[in-house]
Amino acid sequence: MDLSKIRQLFCGSEPIQPNVVDEFVTRFEPFGLSSTALIPCYGLAEATLFVAGKRAGRQVRVDGGVVSCGVPAAGHEVRIVDPESGNPCPDGEVGEIQVRGPNVAAGYFHDSEATEAAFRAGPHRDALRTGDLGCLRDGELFVTGRISGLIVVAGRNLHPQDVEATANTCHPAVFRSVAFSVPGASGEDLVVVAERRVTTGLADARAAITAAVTAAHGVRPRDVEFVGIGRIPRTTSGKLRRAEARRRYLEAAG
Known part of the structure; x- marks a missing residue:
């Protein structure tokens, strides 16, 4: 080539x-x-x-x-x-x-x-x-x-792209991720959903994402969930549909 x-x-x-x-x-x-x-x-x-x-x-x-x-x-x-x-x-x-x-x-x-x-x-x-x-x-x-994608958690303004970049590079099991906020007990909480390359060893990957995001952005994710590759919703041009990912997460959580 x-x-x-x-x-x-x-x-x-x-x-x-x-x-x-x-x-x-x-x-x-x-x-x-x-x-x-x-x-x-x-x-x-x-x-x-x-x-x-x-x-x-x-x-x-x-x-x-x-x-x-x-x-x-x-x-x-x-x-x-x-x-x-x-x-x-x-x-x-x-x-x-x-x-x-x-x-x-x-x-x-x-x-x-x-x-x-x-x-x-x-x-x-x-x-x-x-x-x-x-x-x-x-x-x-x-x-x-x-502007509309800003995540405000514990008084901190987070760009979801920054959180996703941290999650995507902290462990080899992570293929891609999406970050968004959900209602918490005293404001908004951070959630990361990641597409996994493997089906085993995810506890280590979850711990790695939690530690990396906390260290880099000063906010500890409330939850880190894993889904199969291709399960994070995207537009026809490949952009992450964060609002839809958030809706699916909240729907699954009941």
Whole structure:
């Protein structure tokens, strides 16, 4: 297999983990794939997909454990604002990602209320509120999570993607995971559901997830459940359906 002719491989849709980038490059470099071929990028349907991406020929940048999604496409503006006040955030500070550009849609079809909420942001009411969280560093976009997906447990704000990344890499029995919150005795509790590669030794895997998440995020999961591969609900484009996973968990718990 000769991959030396491949110049660009675009990757997006889900948060891109640094260890996945490293493993992919290590696996395919022996077949001629250039380490600069991977193009982490960011986009969304409301912007007819593409918003920002890594410049070709450069190494993937990782800062603070987050993979850079590169620079905005030509003619586009990406800004980071406080999601409550709408005030611009300084370089490196996490806030809501807003997008302006020629490929941003005019609004949602026959839904003026949703259009007003999402497409009329900014001082000129022409920016798209993406609902995504991130920051700009040296002109590059780093995506950290979703506003609506924040998990608030014991006064801590957790991005589910961060918890999932910890769970996914702490034990070889874990294939992928999903994290969400459920009602607890005094607020919200954290739950992790993981797809398992094996059917034995899961007690050790459960203990590893609990210890790793507690150490990395300062919150101990109330429960760690295992399901078979393919059982965590995902969209047709492969994104985790956290709300549906939460609904199934609560339904099973009675």
